[in-house]
Amino acid sequence: MNAADDLDTITERWAALAEAAGTRPVTGWPPVMGVALILNAEQREEHAAERADTAPDAPGPRPVPVDVDVLDVMRTIEDGLCTTADWLASRVQRPPLGAATGRGWSDDVHRQALLLAAKDGADPRRWSYRGERTAPAAAEWLALRVRAAAGPFRALDVGELEAVAKVAAMGAALIARALGEERRRVPVPHPCPTCGGQLLVEGGDGQPPVVRCEDCGRAWKDRTAA
Numbered sequence: 001m002n003a004a005d006d007l008d009t010i011t012e013r014w015a016a017l018a019e020a021a022g023t024r025p026v027t028g029w030p031p032v033m034g035v036a037l038i039l040n041a042e043q044r045e046e047h048a049a050e051r052a053d054t055a056p057d058a059p060g061p062r063p064v065p066v067d068v069d070v071l072d073v074m075r076t077i078e079d080g081l082c083t084t085a086d087w088l089a090s091r092v093q094r095p096p097l098g099a100a101t102g103r104g105w106s107d108d109v110h111r112q113a114l115l116l117a118a119k120d121g122a123d124p125r126r127w128s129y130r131g132e133r134t135a136p137a138a139a140e141w142l143a144l145r146v147r148a149a150a151g152p153f154r155a156l157d158v159g160e161l162e163a164v165a166k167v168a169a170m171g172a173a174l175i176a177r178a179l180g181e182e183r184r185r186v187p188v189p190h191p192c193p194t195c196g197g198q199l200l201v202e203g204g205d206g207q208p209p210v211v212r213c214e215d216c217g218r219a220w221k222d223r224t225a226a
């Protein structure tokens with residue numbers, strides 16, 4: 001993934017992230033299937049009983065409706081992108097043209113110079129330090145700079161490109177993790193039926209999950225997943 005792709009990912013996934021922050025934490029991990037596949041009937045009943053205990057009407061503390069982790073991720077990405085845009089703009093964005101005013105000049109050239117200076121200063125392609133300081137706005141602006149889009153800017157040097165790429169990669173990775181799209185490995189609280197070793201369930205990235213024994217290497221796949 002290059003910096004521009006990572007920035008596009010951030011822009012495209014931001015709405016999904018906001019949705020995740022406003023609703024419940026991403027669940028469905030680890031996949032129930034992984035455990036259910038290797039349990040015998042008796043264990044399966046126990047497991048069902050355990051899950052029944054966590055029914056929505058069960059007594060006990062309720063989960064908070066806002067996912068604090070996702071909000072933290074959003075704040076981190078937004079701060080990082082806006083700070084990077086401020087820093088990059090201070091380096092590569094040409095200051096607005098100035099025009100001498102207030103001496104009573106009213107000739108055509110002076111009038112045109114004033115108009116040009118005002119237009120240049122208000123160029124919407126400029127990063128506005130006091131403008132919309134959101135992650136998508138900053139990501140879009142940075143992606144245009146990385147792609148060397150036209151405007152009152154000079155080309156980015158290698159160090160600037162690397163700095164933007166680093167922030168973009170971090171943001172894209174944080175989003176993937178927050179949305180539960182990263183492949184993860186979680187221990188399964190049941191011994192391997194073959195050797196009694198430690199089982200791990202792998203998945204969460206959209207690929208079919210796999211249960212694998214760390215010790216003998218035996219693996220189980222979810223046959224119900226297409």
Ligand SMILES: [Zn+2]
Pocket residue numbers: 192193194195196197198213214215216217218
């Ligand atoms: Zn094993």
